[in-house]
Amino acid sequence: MSALDLLSVALMTIGALLLLLAAIGVVRMPDLFLRMSATSKASSLGAGCVLLAVAVSAEHAGVAWRALAGVAFLFLTAPVASHMIGRAAYLSGVPLFAGTVCDDLRGRYDAEHRLSSGDTPDGDAGRGDAEWTS
């Protein structure tokens, strides 16, 4: 095995272990937000490591660049998706872990929040500061 092969195997092992860690976290953590804290970081890093291993073991430069583009795409989209799920879950009242000591968001949001781009007929006219239609 050449040095590049060893690097590829090492990156694949790290990536697979990080993905396993994310899966263990999503099963063992007591609360949705702790589960997200386990998965959103470890899963993007794990899949990124595996794609990096593909890039290292690729024979053509084009394949390596495609793998790196996949890593960049993953790192751009994973935080956005996690933020959207976390926001939707908090606003829909998912219960927090009983041992939570600090909830900085409590009372600091509009409890009657609705998406302003919704297609409901009465919508949220006259509420919020980001109105596109009036």
Next chain:
Amino acid sequence: MTVEWIALWVISPVLALAMLLALLRLLIGPSTPDRVVALDLLGAIGIGAIGVASVAMREEAFLDVAIVVGLVGFLGTVAFARYLERQA
């Protein structure tokens, strides 16, 4: 031991175990956001599995599949989040 052998017989079982654990949370998850998070994780593990398969089979075309799975998973997660927020 070649890279292909290690990818097929060492890395893939680890990813399969991770997939089973994420599937467990998808089945038992008490609330809908839990299931969405598990589905998101399942998509990420799927990207990893496709990358490992691409190394194991020396098939470079699988990489495009991994990128497309990542795109579809992201769009699905965003759609689920908007659906949940509208229902809230």
